[in-house]
Amino acid sequence: xxxxxxxxxxxxxxxxxxxxxxxxxxxxxxxxxxxxxxxxxxxxxxxxxxxxxxxxxxxxxxxxxxxxxxxxxxxxxxxxxxxxxxxxxxxxxxxxxxxxxxxxxxxxxxxxxxxxxxxxxxxxxxxxxxxxxxxxxxxxxxxxxxxxxxxxxxxxxxxxxxxxxxxxxxxxxxxxxxxxxxxxxxxxxxxxxxxxxxxxxxxxxxxxxxxxxxxxxxxxxxxxxxxxxxxxxxxxxxxxxxxxxxxxxxxxxxxxxxxxxxxxxxxxxxxxxxxxxxxxxxxxxxxxxxxxxxxxxxxxxxxxxxxxxxxxxxxxxxxxxxxxxxxxxxxxxxxxxxxxxxxxxxxxxxxxxxxxxxxxxxxxxxxxxxxxxxxxxxxxxxxxxxxxxxxxxxxxxxxxxxxx
Amino acid sequence: xxxxxxxxxxxxxxxxxxxxxxxxxxxxxxxxxxxxxxxxxxxxxxxxxxxxxxxxxxxxxxxxxxxxxxxxxxxxxxxxxxxxxxxxxxxxxxxxxxxxxxxxxxxxxxxxxxxxxxxxxxxxxxxxxxxxxxxxxxxxxxxxxxxxxxxxxxxxxxxxxxxxxxxxxxxxxxxxxxxxxxxxxxxxxxxxxxxxxxxxxxxxxxxxxxxxxxxxxxxxxxxxxxxxxxxxxxxxxxxxxxxxxxxxxxxxxxxxxxxxxxxxxxxxxxxxxxxxxxxxxxxxxxxxxxxxxxxxxxxxxxxxxxxxxxxxxxxxxxxxxxxxxxxxxxxxxxxxxxxxxxxxxxxxxxxxxxx
Numbered sequence: 068x069x070x071x072x073x074x075x076x077x078x079x080x081x082x083x084x085x086x087x088x089x090x091x092x093x094x095x096x097x098x099x100x101x102x103x104x105x106x107x108x109x110x111x112x113x114x115x116x117x118x119x120x121x122x123x124x125x126x127x128x129x130x131x132x133x134x135x136x137x138x139x140x141x142x143x144x145x146x147x148x149x150x151x152x153x154x155x156x157x158x159x160x161x162x163x164x165x166x167x168x169x170x171x172x173x174x175x176x177x178x179x180x181x182x183x184x185x186x187x188x189x190x191x192x193x194x195x196x197x198x199x200x201x202x203x204x205x206x207x208x209x210x211x212x213x214x215x216x217x218x219x220x221x222x223x224x225x226x227x228x229x230x231x232x233x234x235x236x237x238x239x240x241x242x243x244x245x246x247x248x249x250x251x252x253x254x255x256x257x258x259x260x261x262x263x264x265x266x267x268x269x270x271x272x273x274x275x276x277x278x279x280x281x282x283x284x285x286x287x288x289x290x291x292x293x294x295x296x297x298x299x300x301x302x303x304x305x306x307x308x309x310x311x312x313x314x315x316x317x318x319x320x321x322x323x324x325x326x327x328x329x330x331x332x333x334x335x336x337x338x339x340x341x342x343x344x345x346x347x348x349x350x351x352x353x354x355x356x357x358x359x360x361x362x363x364x365x366x367x368x369x370x371x372x373x374x375x376x377x378x379x380x381x382x383x384x385x386x387x388x389x390x391x392x393x394x395x396x397x398x399x400x401x402x403x404x405x406x407x408x409x410x411x412x413x414x415x416x417x418x419x420x421x422x423x424x425x426x427x428x429x430x431x432x433x434x435x436x437x438x439x440x441x442x443x444x445x446x447x448x449x450x451x452x453x454x455x456x457x458x459x460x461x462x463x464x465x466x467x468x469x470x471x
Numbered sequence: 472x473x474x475x476x477x478x479x480x481x482x483x484x485x486x487x488x489x490x491x492x493x494x495x496x497x498x499x500x501x502x503x504x505x506x507x508x509x510x511x512x513x514x515x516x517x518x519x520x521x522x523x524x525x526x527x528x529x530x531x532x533x534x535x536x537x538x539x540x541x542x543x544x545x546x547x548x549x550x551x552x553x554x555x556x557x558x559x560x561x562x563x564x565x566x567x568x569x570x571x572x573x574x575x576x577x578x579x580x581x582x583x584x585x586x587x588x589x590x591x592x593x594x595x596x597x598x599x600x601x602x603x604x605x606x607x608x609x610x611x612x613x614x615x616x617x618x619x620x621x622x623x624x625x626x627x628x629x630x631x632x633x634x635x636x637x638x639x640x641x642x643x644x645x646x647x648x649x650x651x652x653x654x655x656x657x658x659x660x661x662x663x664x665x666x667x668x669x670x671x672x673x674x675x676x677x678x679x680x681x682x683x684x685x686x687x688x689x690x691x692x693x694x695x696x697x698x699x700x701x702x703x704x705x706x707x708x709x710x711x712x713x714x715x716x717x718x719x720x721x722x723x724x725x726x727x728x729x730x731x732x733x734x735x736x737x738x739x740x741x742x743x744x745x746x747x748x749x750x751x752x753x754x755x756x757x758x759x760x761x762x763x764x765x766x767x768x769x770x771x772x773x774x775x776x777x778x779x780x781x782x783x784x785x786x787x788x789x790x791x792x793x794x795x796x797x798x799x800x801x802x803x804x805x806x807x808x809x810x811x812x813x814x815x816x817x818x819x820x821x822x823x824x825x826x
């Protein structure tokens with residue numbers, strides 16, 4: 068063994084000592100040992116630093132007589148929340164308040180994603196239009212909206228809504244009223260038939276999805292194209308319509324009426340929700356438009372020409388040639404845009420829509436337990452971001468090129 | 472031969488019946504919107520040196536609110552008589568940035584002294600206490616100087632951290648790599664607001680009793696780390712795009728890790744991801760407005776505070792348009808600059824335009 072490492076050709080009397088030195092040198096010189104040492108050092112530093120921070124926190128909390136732990140979550144919250152998706156009163160616990168906030172975050176995020184995607188696709192497609200004027204209008208839209216901070220968008224809309232006329236001088240819209248208390252409009256009056264109709268709609272959507280999967284299977288295995296368009300339309304529209312008719316065709320409306328200083332009845336979208344939704348979706352729509360543009364432009368021109376040569380209609384070119392290929396480019400950046408939209412919903416703190424960050428902030432100022440409140444907030448947002456990117460990754464796998 | 476103007480119009484606006492209808496429809500809408508904006512913003516408007524009475528009588532915009540309030544908007548809580556100092560500091564900032572952005576000055580022997588001198592001048596101007604200038608505490612800084620400070624602090628601290636994180640994520644050391652991944656993904660998964668809350672409410676708890684870090688500095692560090700995590704992912708993309716042959720060539724030349732990284736890989740990686748890097752720098756400029764949540768007096772917070780004045784609060788649209796215009800100007804010039812610099816880099820790499 069010594070013979071192997073001792074290739075320096077020194078005299079035999081010094082050989083042993085020289086060999087030990089050389090072995091030590093190669094021991095520290097070898098890549099893996101050196102990297103192990105670096106990492107151990109790093110880990111030790113990190114552990115020491117963490118311990119130092121931890122002991123500081125313990126000492127500071129002790130000195131300030133702040134109790135630690137999540138016990139406060141079971142105490143009553145003692146604050147009211149303006150908008151809740153589940154029943155909540157001021158006597159409920161902090162946990163329930165947090166759940167209310169979490170659901171509000173999900174609600175505004177989902178609405179925002181739908182609105183931003185719709186606007187973004189429209190503007191993005193306009194951005195690559197052959198019509199020069201339309202293209203320029205869309206460019207202006209993108210540049211104006213995305214170079215302004217999202218928080219300014221939200222504050223601006225909240226100011227606009229706050230300065231709308233009071234309910235007595237409400238701006239009348241077809242079927243509703245626009246006031247500084249939000250947008251109030253008529254909704255169908257409560258009737259059990261509506262629930263069944265809604266269920267039928269849901270069932271129709273699921274069934275139509277199944278039909279399209281089946282048709283796809285049929286197409287790939289038997290190379291036969293089934294005309295499923297009408298079947299799916301009947302399932303989505305016809306089925307709920309039939310259920311609605313069978314359950315007695317309820318059509319009474321719950322119309323808003325001015326009583327005193329505010330409207331009674333109908334359904335009201337609150338100013339805070341509207342401002343937050345408009346702000347974050349308009350801002351994101353500008354980015355989504357750019358993603359859509361990049362996706363569409365990534366489809367080689369030859370493909371369009373080939374499709375036109377096969378006398379595809381322009382709708383079919385879009386539907387079967389451009390969009391499927393553009394999707395591959397679009398889905399990963401869209402995913403990160405959706406995640407950032409969800410995170411941007413937290414600026415509701417400035418305008419008072421009671422979502423997660425807002426409620427955590429109230430909780431933090433009431434209990435003084437900043438550490439716990441912020442930890443909860445961070446973990447929940449991490450879960451939201453993680454789930455969104457997971458879902459989008461699954462979708463990405465669905466649209467990505469399948470190479471066999 | 473056809474008239475080129477007619478040809479262009481036919482091709483771009485009236486290529487088919489549907490396109491012609493669309494064009495006419497858009498022209499009508501644009502004319503209506505344009506006329507409304509023109510009437511509101513110019514014809515019926517009160518100018519910058521108007522009065523509140525004139526504004527109330529006028530049907531259009533009231534730009535007098537800007538003339539009246541631009542100083543609290545631009546300088547926030549900074550003492551009124553000392554605001555010339557803040558204005559001068561902003562001027563120095565613009566000159567410094569302008570010089571550093573022009574390729575003529577791209578020399579480390581020029582840039583380092585320039586930035587050190589400017590930073591000293593700016594901090595003396597802002598804080599005072601020297602040369603007979605009355606001292607102004609950083610708690611009273613506000614408006615544009617604060618926005619610029621937050622922005623440049625974020626970029627100056629964030630860029631090196633982002634490079635380190637990106638290298639850490641691609642490091643051969645698994646522990647270091649894991650650490651970088653956890654840090655980057657953890658910070659990217661939470662909203663900036665939570666980082667700001669940590670900087671303001673939690674960070675002091677982590678320091679030993681008696682040791683304090685200025686609130687402004689804590690916030691800047693928080694925003695910079697957040698920025699660095701996004702930028703690190705962009706730079707990682709750039710690092711991945713550097714061809715393997717470059718690493719192999721460096722190995723053949725017997726270069727160590729640091730030389731390979733700093734002399735060969737990083738310059739190429741940064742050049743590849745420059746467009747995305749500028750996008751995040753523009754985003755950092757906009758993100759500085761998030762400090763309204765923790766009550767730091769940047770331009771946006773100052774504007775919102777100014778809008779509490781009962782005489783002028785009804786002219787909120789004009790004020791916010793002004794602020795939006797300020798951000799637009801910054802964002803737009805930064806992105807134009809990025810496009811120009813990309814073109815320049817391409818030109819220098821590829822002078823004949825052969826690709």
